[in-house]
Amino acid sequence: MVSNVLHDPEPEWTTLMRTQIECWEAEEQQMQVEEIESLAWEAAERASREAEEERQRGHEVLLVAEWVAQVDFEEAEQMRRWREEAERAERLAREEAEAHASEERALAERIAQEMEVDRQRWEAERLAAIAAREEEVRHQRAIEEEARLARQAQEEAERRAREAFEAARKAQAEKEEMERQLERGIQPVVIPTxxxxxxxxxxxxxxxxxxxxxxxxxxxxxxxxxxxxxxxxxxxxxxxxxxxxxxxxxxxxxxxxxxxxxxxxxxxxxxxxxxxxxxxxxxxxxxxxxxxxxxxxxxxxxxxxxxxxxxxxxxxxxxxxxxxxxxxxxxxxxxxxxxxxxxxxxxxxxxxxxxxxxxxxxxxxxxxxxxxxxxxxxxxxxxxxxxxxxxxxxxxxxxxxxxxxxx
Missing domain, CATH: 3.40.50.300 (P-loop containing nucleotide triphosphate hydrolases)
Structure with missing residues (x-):
């Protein structure tokens, strides 16, 4: 035996009540959407402030980098002067020849060691500056991503608000149409769920x-x-x-x-x-x-x-x-x-x-x-x-x- 395939009717008074409930739910959704919009706006403002603070920190980091570069320049000048001093010492060593040869070589080795230490320190500072800059770039990108997500959240909130408004409008129109039909004596067709x-x-x-x-x-x-x-x-x-x-x-x-x-x-x-x-x-x-x-x-x-x-x-x-x-x-x-x-x-x-x-x-x-x-x-x-x-x-x-x- 074949049973009938049925659609979804329900009693008319239940439909009216459901329609009213949908209107209330739509209004509640509207309020929730407005609250979400407010939270999204606050989040966007907070993200903007954090972005400005990060920009200031980035500026400070840039100043530090410039200071490091200046120090490096001064150290380079110092190294240049040391090289000149070494050359002068070498000339003196050649002039004084055998008498001061041993003494000058010791001095040259000491100066070379000091220069190597300075070079290693300069290299370490340079690498630290690069790492700081990379960290600044990553942080800036994270701020931009948070701002993008905040914009998306705001757009989603606006879309939901539009959908809630449209649903409320449609439910109200259906309710008014059903009331008009009942006033004219037209019995609604109720399809069970x-x-x-x-x-x-x-x-x-x-x-x-x-x-x-x-x-x-x-x-x-x-x-x-x-x-x-x-x-x-x-x-x-x-x-x-x-x-x-x-x-x-x-x-x-x-x-x-x-x-x-x-x-x-x-x-x-x-x-x-x-x-x-x-x-x-x-x-x-x-x-x-x-x-x-x-x-x-x-x-x-x-x-x-x-x-x-x-x-x-x-x-x-x-x-x-x-x-x-x-x-x-x-x-x-x-x-x-x-x-x-x-x-x-x-x-x-x-x-x-x-x-x-x-x-x-x-x-x-x-x-x-x-x-x-x-x-x-x-x-x-x-x-x-x-x-x-x-x-x-x-x-x-x-x-x-x-x-x-x-x-």
């Missing part, structure tokens, strides 16, 4: 390999007796659906025919007259959108709820059957209206029964056709039934007399 569909299926113990029939109609129309007949039970059976003059079903109840328990399941739906639910909300409130087939049962006349059920079944592509119940009693009433006396003989009764049955079937078909046309619903067949006949069929006891169950 996926979560609502799952909850409704869990509530009726929905199984994919079982065909689920729902019997709906006004209170007292004979829904429970019809289900008992389909399940091959009489109303006194301990497992039968409870019946009575008043409505006995306040929650959807599940019943199975023991002979076909793995194939079919029947559901007794609370009568619409027993619930304080508008006719256009009855279909969704009872979760009828999860059933594979719906029988719309009526006793005397169609109601607005019956119209709403048929319209929603068309919308959700759910097969429907229109059934008129208590036909035995209705035909007997027609017989009495045309002059039948219960004391008459059997042959005379059959003549009255035939006349009353034809009149009852014709009147019922005409009534249903007229009701469907007035409600702008598609025309479809009405089944005029006797529960006794159906109970016999369910037990494979085919009846000799039928009303309009099979034609």
């Amino acid at each position: 996926a979560e609502e569909v799952q909850l409704a299926k869990a509530k009726v113990q929905y199984k994919d390999d079982v065909f689920h029939f729902a019997v709906a109609g006004v209170a007292g129309s004979g829904k429970s007796s019809l289900i008992n007949a389909f399940c091959g039970m009489n109303n006194r059976d301990p497992n039968a659906a409870p019946t009575g003059v008043s409505e006995t079903t306040l929650e959807i109840s599940r019943y199975v025919n023991s002979a076909h328990s793995e194939q079919f399941a029947w559901y007794d739906v609370p009568g619409s007259g027993t619930l304080t639910i508008p006719d256009w909300q009855y279909f969704n409130s009872q979760g009828l959108y999860v059933f594979d087939c719906i029988l719309v049962l009526f006793d005397n006349r169609f109601t607005m709820t019956d119209h709403a059920i048929l319209a929603n079944c068309d919308r959700f592509k759910i097969p429907t059957f229109i059934v008129r119940s208590k036909s035995d009693q209705h035909i007997l009433n027609v017989m009495k209206d045309v002059g039948y006396d219960t004391d008459e003989d059997t042959d005379y009764r059959e003549q009255f029964y035939h006349i009353a049955r034809e009149h009852y079937i014709s009147e019922t078909r005409l009534n249903v056709k007229s009701n469907l046309a007035e409600a702008n619903l598609r025309d479809q067949r009405v089944y005029i039934i006797s529960n006794k006949t159906l109970a016999g069929v369910a037990k494979d006891n085919w009846p000799k007399k039928i009303i309009d169950e099979f034609t």
Whole structure:
């Protein structure tokens, strides 16, 4: 069996409340966005101040580097003077030759060592200056990255603010349009959410390999007796659906025919007259959108709820059957209206029964056709039934007399 694929309806009052909640959430989001913008602006200002402080530190580092360069220059001059002194000493050494040769060489070596120490110190200072500059560059890049991220955060906050404003505007427009439609008497189409569909299926113990029939109609129309007949039970059976003059079903109840328990399941739906639910909300409130087939049962006349059920079944592509119940009693009433006396003989009764049955079937078909046309619903067949006949069929006891169950 194939279950219908459903979309997402929900009750109209829930939609209104949800719309209002969305408006409040949108306003709250707007406030949050404004707070985020303020924090982002403060972060940008702080980043700017830190960038200025880092620039000042960079300037100080540059001054230090210039001082180091000046020192290096002075040391270079000193080294140049030392080289000249060394050359002069060397000339003196050559002049004084052997007498002072040993003494001058010692002095030259000492001067050379001092020059090497100075050179190494100068090289170390140069490398330190380079490392400081590289560190300054890395720090500057980090500041620029923080500023870029702050700008991105501000742009994201502005985008969210625009989206929140648009969502609030759209929600308000939808709310106003729905209110206008309700004022004009237009009933909204409510699509259940996926979560609502799952909850409704869990509530009726929905199984994919079982065909689920729902019997709906006004209170007292004979829904429970019809289900008992389909399940091959009489109303006194301990497992039968409870019946009575008043409505006995306040929650959807599940019943199975023991002979076909793995194939079919029947559901007794609370009568619409027993619930304080508008006719256009009855279909969704009872979760009828999860059933594979719906029988719309009526006793005397169609109601607005019956119209709403048929319209929603068309919308959700759910097969429907229109059934008129208590036909035995209705035909007997027609017989009495045309002059039948219960004391008459059997042959005379059959003549009255035939006349009353034809009149009852014709009147019922005409009534249903007229009701469907007035409600702008598609025309479809009405089944005029006797529960006794159906109970016999369910037990494979085919009846000799039928009303309009099979034609």
